[in-house]
Amino acid sequence: MVPLPELLAFVVAAIVIIAIPGPSVLFVIGRALVLGKRGALLSVLGNAAGVGIQIIAVAAGLGVLVAQSVVLFTVLKIVGALVLVWLGIQAIRHRHAAVDADVSAVSARPARLLRESFLVGISNPKTIVFFVAALPQFVVPGAGSPVLQMLELGAIFLVLGVAGDSVYAIAAGAARDWFATNPRRMSGMRATGGVALIGLGGAMALTGSSS
Numbered sequence: 001m002v003p004l005p006e007l008l009a010f011v012v013a014a015i016v017i018i019a020i021p022g023p024s025v026l027f028v029i030g031r032a033l034v035l036g037k038r039g040a041l042l043s044v045l046g047n048a049a050g051v052g053i054q055i056i057a058v059a060a061g062l063g064v065l066v067a068q069s070v071v072l073f074t075v076l077k078i079v080g081a082l083v084l085v086w087l088g089i090q091a092i093r094h095r096h097a098a099v100d101a102d103v104s105a106v107s108a109r110p111a112r113l114l115r116e117s118f119l120v121g122i123s124n125p126k127t128i129v130f131f132v133a134a135l136p137q138f139v140v141p142g143a144g145s146p147v148l149q150m151l152e153l154g155a156i157f158l159v160l161g162v163a164g165d166s167v168y169a170i171a172a173g174a175a176r177d178w179f180a181t182n183p184r185r186m187s188g189m190r191a192t193g194g195v196a197l198i199g200l201g202g203a204m205a206l207t208g209s210s211s
Contacts (some may be wrong), residue, residue, distance in 0.1 A: 002149050003140050007156075010138040014157045018164040024051075026200050027084070027120060028165045029172045033193030034091040036180075037173025039113055044165045046114035048158055050121020055154030058131040059147045066125060067132045073125045077204050080123030084201030087116060091194030095187045126207060 002010070024047055032040035057063050066072045121127075135150045143149065179185040 001144055002138060002152055003143050006138045006140055007153075010153050011156060011160070013134075014160050018157075018160050021168075023124060023126070023200060023204070024121075024161065024165055025168050026196060027117075028169045030088070030091075030193045030196035030200065031117075032169050032172035033176050033189050033196070034087075035113070036176055037170055040169035040173050041166060042110055042113045043117040044162055044169050046117025047121035047165070048162045049114070050118040050123070051127055051161070052154075052158055053122050054124075054128050055131060055135075055151065055158065058128060058135060059150040059154065063128045063132045067129045076123050076125040076128075077207060080120055080125070081201040081205035083116065083119045083123065084197050084204065088194040088197030088199075088201065091197060092191050095190035095194065096183075124204065126204075 027047065028040050028044055031043040035043075054063065057066075066076065131154065135153050136146075138153055139146045139149045176189055179189040
């Protein structure tokens, strides 16, 4: 177990980091504009599952390999970028679909939405680099297994991240619901969400490694 002083310090640091909108927030907002609140919340859960795998990998020491390997880092970021760009293109292609079609799509394929979001979460190399750099800073020698301490810290960060992203998902989904009252506005909203996802994918593809 991480001692209380270090645990509280980590919680404060995590809240500050999560409060600053980053790629996961932009992803969730983009999905909310395209699919609405339920689709965005499913995307939050899928993305969190992918990040959870990253945390386990970092605690096991595998994250260092990704952070230091140009090849692995590049493969991950290209995969994540392609998934985001594909989702954005699909949103733009289907921007004129009826609002009911979005509701039906979310209800009929929750597993697909979770899977797509999981791929985005697990293939973001920047979060691995962040965890590799941040988690060991709060591990206290002699307070138990370093692996368990990092898992504990990672789980706390994940819970806080899900809570923060969910707030953005609900807010963006509510704004999208208002736009849904007008077909033209709805079409523009879907296109905006698609462009946001494509832009995020482009940013991920162009980002460099920590080295």
